[in-house]
Amino acid sequence: MINVEITTYRATLYSPLFYSSSEGVLISADRILGSTALTYSLAYTLGLLKKHYRLDDEEAINHNYRELTDIGLFISDGKPINVSFKEETFKSTEYLSERSLTVTVTSQPKGDMGRFEKSEPRCMDSPVGISKVRRYIGLAPESTFEFTVWSRESLPDDILLTLGIRRSGELRLKKIKLAEKVHLNMYMLKEVYGISDKILHEIIKISGKFARGSDFRKQHFLDVDFKFVNETIIPMILR
Numbered sequence: 001m002i003n004v005e006i007t008t009y010r011a012t013l014y015s016p017l018f019y020s021s022s023e024g025v026l027i028s029a030d031r032i033l034g035s036t037a038l039t040y041s042l043a044y045t046l047g048l049l050k051k052h053y054r055l056d057d058e059e060a061i062n063h064n065y066r067e068l069t070d071i072g073l074f075i076s077d078g079k080p081i082n083v084s085f086k087e088e089t090f091k092s093t094e095y096l097s098e099r100s101l102t103v104t105v106t107s108q109p110k111g112d113m114g115r116f117e118k119s120e121p122r123c124m125d126s127p128v129g130i131s132k133v134r135r136y137i138g139l140a141p142e143s144t145f146e147f148t149v150w151s152r153e154s155l156p157d158d159i160l161l162t163l164g165i166r167r168s169g170e171l172r173l174k175k176i177k178l179a180e181k182v183h184l185n186m187y188m189l190k191e192v193y194g195i196s197d198k199i200l201h202e203i204i205k206i207s208g209k210f211a212r213g214s215d216f217r218k219q220h221f222l223d224v225d226f227k228f229v230n231e232t233i234i235p236m237i238l239r
Helices: 035-046 057-061 065-070 186-192 197-206 226-237
Strands: 005-013 026-028 073-075 079-082 085-092 132-139 144-151 158-163 169-176 181-185 209-211 220-225
Touching (some): 035 065, 035 158, 035 186, 073 226, 197 226
Antiparallel strands (some): 005 144, 158 169, 181 220, 209 220
């Protein structure tokens, strides 16, 4: 058995968390916090990864999650403990790019959904009409989750993470007693860490349930025995 630090956190959300689990006219978040987002957020917070502000060519289309294999962390999915949802409608306009401005909307009594206040670019003085209206269902403040982190180095007992769209979701982590069972992400295990199909089939047999998501990256093994993860999977990941 390799020498690693193991920490289970209770995570409490202090601001709405919006991210895309399923897309369409309505964009909805999932009840389970994916280990991909948690791993990136924790790695950035601890300085284990550098942010890439510009991606070119193939990297801009298909992200390479393999960079997570060298940071000395393995994180289970965020198991929902007490979850509620919050709905918002976001409205945006475009000049050259949707990213070029931030807008606010004031609804009018006549029901035309208002006009946008221009923020950028400064040279354009006339108001613009609504270009996009999309409904988001996100995780509401006070939602709580539990996940476990295996790391080569000791971790703080109390951490603040930001994640989700524009990293607006604030998640406060508090160290608690080690969990007896954890949720695992199939995509991370197979495609990122290279866990074999044989081991994945063993996980299916011992897990409480296999949850299929709307995307192949959002499939989860639920309530996998901690001892199995610690003795069988971790030595393959944190070599």
